Amino acid sequence: MNLDLRVPMGALFTLVGGIMSIYGFFTRGSVIYERSAGMNINLIWGLVMLMFGVTMYLLGRRADRRPKPQPVEGTARPLGHGHGGH
Amino acid sequence: MLLYFVFVLGIGFALKRFMKTSKDFFQAGRALPAWICGLAFISANLGAQEVIGMGASGAKYGIATSHFYWIGAIPAMIFVGVFMMPFYYGSKARSVPEFLRLRFDEKTRAYNACSFAVMTVFSSGISMYAMARLIQTLHVFDSLFIKLNMPLGWIFHFAVIISAVIVLGYIFLGGLTSAIYNEVLQFFLIVAGFLPLVWVGLKNVGGWNGLKATLPSAYTHSWQGMTNPHNNPLGVEWFGLAMGLGFVLSFGYWCTDFLVIQTAMASDSEESARRVPLIAAIPKMFFPFLVILPGLIAIATPAITQHAMVHTHVAGTSASALVATDLNNSISTGKGLIPAKVNPVTGKVMTDEKGNPLFDYDLAIPNMLLYYFPTGILGLGLTALLASFMSGMAGNVTAFNTVWTYDLYQGYIHKNASDSHYLKMGRWATVGGILLSIGAAYAATSFNNIMDTLQLVFSFVNAPLFATFLLGMFWKRTTGHGAFTGLISGTVAAVLHHGLTLPTDARPGIHGGWIAVVHFYPSQMAQNFWTAIWAFSVNFVITVVISLLTKPRPEPELVGLVYSLTPKPVEHTMGWYARPKVIAVGLIAMLIALNLIFK
Numbered sequence: 001m002n003l004d005l006r007v008p009m010g011a012l013f014t015l016v017g018g019i020m021s022i023y024g025f026f027t028r029g030s031v032i033y034e035r036s037a038g039m040n041i042n043l044i045w046g047l048v049m050l051m052f053g054v055t056m057y058l059l060g061r062r063a064d065r066r067p068k069p070q071p072v073e074g075t076a077r078p079l080g081h082g083h084g085g086h
Numbered sequence: 087m088l089l090y091f092v093f094v095l096g097i098g099f100a101l102k103r104f105m106k107t108s109k110d111f112f113q114a115g116r117a118l119p120a121w122i123c124g125l126a127f128i129s130a131n132l133g134a135q136e137v138i139g140m141g142a143s144g145a146k147y148g149i150a151t152s153h154f155y156w157i158g159a160i161p162a163m164i165f166v167g168v169f170m171m172p173f174y175y176g177s178k179a180r181s182v183p184e185f186l187r188l189r190f191d192e193k194t195r196a197y198n199a200c201s202f203a204v205m206t207v208f209s210s211g212i213s214m215y216a217m218a219r220l221i222q223t224l225h226v227f228d229s230l231f232i233k234l235n236m237p238l239g240w241i242f243h244f245a246v247i248i249s250a251v252i253v254l255g256y257i258f259l260g261g262l263t264s265a266i267y268n269e270v271l272q273f274f275l276i277v278a279g280f281l282p283l284v285w286v287g288l289k290n291v292g293g294w295n296g297l298k299a300t301l302p303s304a305y306t307h308s309w310q311g312m313t314n315p316h317n318n319p320l321g322v323e324w325f326g327l328a329m330g331l332g333f334v335l336s337f338g339y340w341c342t343d344f345l346v347i348q349t350a351m352a353s354d355s356e357e358s359a360r361r362v363p364l365i366a367a368i369p370k371m372f373f374p375f376l377v378i379l380p381g382l383i384a385i386a387t388p389a390i391t392q393h394a395m396v397h398t399h400v401a402g403t404s405a406s407a408l409v410a411t412d413l414n415n416s417i418s419t420g421k422g423l424i425p426a427k428v429n430p431v432t433g434k435v436m437t438d439e440k441g442n443p444l445f446d447y448d449l450a451i452p453n454m455l456l457y458y459f460p461t462g463i464l465g466l467g468l469t470a471l472l473a474s475f476m477s478g479m480a481g482n483v484t485a486f487n488t489v490w491t492y493d494l495y496q497g498y499i500h501k502n503a504s505d506s507h508y509l510k511m512g513r514w515a516t517v518g519g520i521l522l523s524i525g526a527a528y529a530a531t532s533f534n535n536i537m538d539t540l541q542l543v544f545s546f547v548n549a550p551l552f553a554t555f556l557l558g559m560f561w562k563r564t565t566g567h568g569a570f571t572g573l574i575s576g577t578v579a580a581v582l583h584h585g586l587t588l589p590t591d592a593r594p595g596i597h598g599g600w601i602a603v604v605h606f607y608p609s610q611m612a613q614n615f616w617t618a619i620w621a622f623s624v625n626f627v628i629t630v631v632i633s634l635l636t637k638p639r640p641e642p643e644l645v646g647l648v649y650s651l652t653p654k655p656v657e658h659t660m661g662w663y664a665r666p667k668v669i670a671v672g673l674i675a676m677l678i679a680l681n682l683i684f685k
Binding site: 005008009012013016020023024027030032033039041042044045046049052 | 122267270271274278282286289459460461462463466
């Protein structure tokens, strides 16, 4: 399939993570964090998601540029060196 | 949340241009990498019943719920990957019922296809219903509706329609590829939404040790008291657990249900297809920490500051007065974050015969989200919850459109049409499937018991299935007549067993014993497991007997369908770490380790 899932997924996580970290950054020390055991969970988890999103996006982009060996329909084995898909 | 919906539909549109043949639409062109299919494999199963239900059982039974994963899923996933996938993928069957036709005959296929199609429609309807109810209970859209001056009673309809439109949109456009891509996206969202929940929650109750200190020891030890059904929260003894859940039910589901198998069959080679369930097993193994632990934490959370909790909604005009008096009542009788069940008509806390309050365990996870998450990440948490409902629905809908188009429409109604005709049919089957699901969702609102009864009937149909596949794949003598008779008698056995036994704390009726009560089980779960064991054994024996009495098919016809007649897949071209058997052994080792840690 020509669309690498990692690209849109990376973009989604980057966006959501970005929004959450910005929101978390501007609400530092707010009372709303009493619930989450005193941690600024928006900022922390926003950054985690941001990192995950960016990594996914870059990986997807890189794989897009490098064509992969085409597996042959019906047979068990993709041509070429076959353990890149994991 | 809006952003998520935009992305979901965006993927559908982006994939639309690749959908040229029916193969692209129904089988994702058989071109997806193993890791994507692997994550979709568990995500398809991660529907409403899974997330809400597992959190609820976590709160009810404790860590013993993880048996549903560690015994009830992983071994079956390993088995399907190592032994069965070569037949599904290699036989070129396009669906599980079609495999049954290749191996046995038309009637076995028709029986399986019909029961499966009905089942998927109802399961997706149940998902839809549960999701709409949850949106209503959590007041997600309340402010929007008040702003637009619309009656709050419409929220249910709004939720049903919007979920239907979104799922329809992306499947109609992108077929199975789109469903699989979205399932993977949903998988990551669920992890992203629930991981911080567990983290914050655990931190609040003082870590795993704090949890252990607050809860009775049966909650944190999964194997304690398993020798006697009366000594453990599940009310099951180890043999029923291992055979009923671990063998019959789980193998029946993970190895034969097209809902999950379709994702593996969409992968790009037989090698990948075999790796799909094995890849899926790794996250599956750790899912208890994501969905069961919140249930445990909900019980352990001290019940003092429950400012944002949801209590079961009371309808009617005098609601507020009733709620005010009853809210305190409900909190004081609740367990941790679990509110007592409130009767929606009278507003009173519901109690069992002995006067103990009943708890609404299904609210364990939603309440955890509202309790621990501040504004911001709360949106993510709710989106994750909704995503889990949609992925369950989508898997059912794609399984339905494939089985309908290939097995029922092409098989019996309109043979030999052009490929584009079937593609068009598949698109419209999606629309039809979703409309039927909406119907099922509304049927569930008005007749709650009908849904329970239907699920019961499905369990009768499904329980014996695995015996048929096992014999079909590993015993070349099995015949079509044998398989068909075996399946029917297995189902009959399940019905009879259910009608003749009863859990100790239930009255005859929907819970069993409607013929006569000859045996009591300590719990409903034990009864379910034993129903499955009976159904499986009867099917197995009858299939063998009838097969020996009927004429077998000539061996050359069965190449690629039966284990002993099929050349073994070559594995030495792979690196040693990528071989299915090596991965399987690693998985089993991890499984044993986990069971030892949480024994």
